[in-house]
Amino acid sequence: MTPLLRIPITHLERHFCQGQERWTGLAELPGLGVRAVLLLPDGDGGGGWLAVRNRCPHHGVPLTKGRLDAAAGTLECPSHGWLLPLTGPDLAALPAERTECGFVLLAGEKRLLW
Numbered sequence: 001m002t003p004l005l006r007i008p009i010t011h012l013e014r015h016f017c018q019g020q021e022r023w024t025g026l027a028e029l030p031g032l033g034v035r036a037v038l039l040l041p042d043g044d045g046g047g048g049w050l051a052v053r054n055r056c057p058h059h060g061v062p063l064t065k066g067r068l069d070a071a072a073g074t075l076e077c078p079s080h081g082w083l084l085p086l087t088g089p090d091l092a093a094l095p096a097e098r099t100e101c102g103f104v105l106l107a108g109e110k111r112l113l114w
């Protein structure tokens, strides 16, 4: 079984978009370096969070203000409107957990695609 990594997300900033709380921050991924992270509600109503790389694969703009369609599982880039599947190869969403001090990214080593 792949061990679960708990990677702290630092430099947190809170945002509101579509009436929902979002957070941005930085995560240092083993072997990959520091990545910008966007934290989104996971959409199941249970208070869970998803983390995606905060960078559009088209021209690299931040996705912080992108339109989230939780039912479809997509995030729309605010720049040119690409619809990015949250679990697709470009965003590769990972679960995140809110802690007393902020957030941690939960990743199995094989899922670190960012």
Ligand code: FES
Residues within 6 Å of the ligand: 056, 057, 058, 059, 060, 061, 077, 078, 079, 080, 081, 082
């Ligand atoms: S920068 Fe995101 S679709 Fe162009």
